[in-house]
Amino acid sequence: MAQSNFVEFSKPFIDALIDTFEKMVHTEIKPHNPKIKTTSVARGDITAIIGMNGTVEKDGQIKDFKGLLALSWPEPVYVTLAGRMLFEEYEEYNDEISDSGAEIANIVMGNAKGHLANIGYKIGMASPTSIRGAGHEIKYPPNTTVIEITIGTDIGDFCLEICYQEA
């Protein structure tokens, strides 16, 4: 993917993440510089994932693309952030917060999807899923580029991953 396309495609996800954390997780976040990810091992213990596919129209040409959004948290960071989102305090991971990460991913994806539609991207998104466990792997669509962005918060970092490839 051309660098310009990466910036264009990823920016709405970063903006949506900042907005979502400000309004619904009550936490200020600081995205660091993006890097190419070269492993399928998740950076965190809990990862929320949403697959996507669609078309992009540029310069009169329509191309198919596939991609994935992932948010991966160390478990203590996840537990605290889920608590902030739900106006509760949790000591540890439990059923009550098991879909909190997926809901954050869902909101970010839905928000970014709307903004991307304005610049030519039509996206179909799958339902979010969550994986839990240290060292778990993320199944990226084959032959796709994965960008990882460390997200800083007052209680520790987590990771945003955006995967994208035009056909």
Next chain:
Amino acid sequence: MAFNPKQKILIVDDMSTMRKIIKNMLTKMGCDQLHEAEDGLPAWKMIEEAHTAGSPFEFIVSDWNMPGLTGLDLLKKIREDERFKTLPFLMITAEAEQSNVIIAVKAGVSNFIVKPFSIVTLKEKIDKVFP
């Protein structure tokens, strides 16, 4: 008719996290008659049963995108029924569904709110439902 926090409210969303967020935001506004449904179908059943029992819901807060009966389908069912024609209905949508809001307006939605939203925005939207 201004918003009365003592109203009986039904929150409809397939994601338990979002139901809990809305429930806690409404609780902070002083609401204490809060009920939950995880899809449009059980929500419709609860709305009918509550009406039959003489303790009807007075306000519905529903997600749009749900795997069974969607928020839009639930809204249409409610508006097609004489008993619920004027039941206040706040639709929660994702940014991507904003273009569909006109459909919801035509179906009789009272107001809508786009995720993500803060408690302040939720209160503003509710105040517009109950001017």
